[in-house]
Amino acid sequence: MRLLKYRVRFENELRNRLKSKGFSDEEVENTIATLKKQGYIDDEKAAYLFAVDEMRLKLFGPKIVKMKLRSLGVDEETSERAIERALSEIDFPEELKRLKTRFESRQEMKDYLYKRGFEISHIEEILDQIDGGER
Incomplete structure (x- = not known):
């Protein structure tokens, strides 16, 4: 206990x-x-809470969170459901706006997000929402 x-x-x-x-x-x-x-x-609940914390507080993307959940012994299906639920509840553009000033260019921010476990398509979508599609 x-x-x-x-x-x-x-x-x-x-x-x-x-x-x-x-x-x-x-x-x-x-x-x-x-x-x-x-x-x-309750692995389902624990995986969801873990995914939300990793994504919202540490700004890790789905790939990294999935690897971390796997290393903790969570099965594939539970990990997928937890990540999908967390993704639906987190507003990444809003979370990442505060980071925008840290980067000189859009490419630097793309590289940062890719290394944090985001898919390229998701990164483009997020960056377009942050800066209105400016390249």
Whole structure:
């Protein structure tokens, strides 16, 4: 319960932590099942919250968020749903307007966003919304 107190955890993450603390497989699985039943573990919700934080606060794109979720043991389908939901709720042009002054050119900003995990088509769309299509 102490692990869940600080932040939402993924099932796989919690399983690994409990095993590393010396709990038997049976104890770990019983604990996970109980916590899932009580609503303390919900990978769908955790993946969504993770995706929103990574995208809104750290300005990572879908590709990077997907890689991070995979490394945390979240399955492909859950990752996709979480990212799609997060993308539908985040206004990237508004979030990125504050960054525009950091870059000398549109190309620099494109490079930055590409390295952060955005698709080229999404970058163009975002930049067109930020600067009205000016190149």
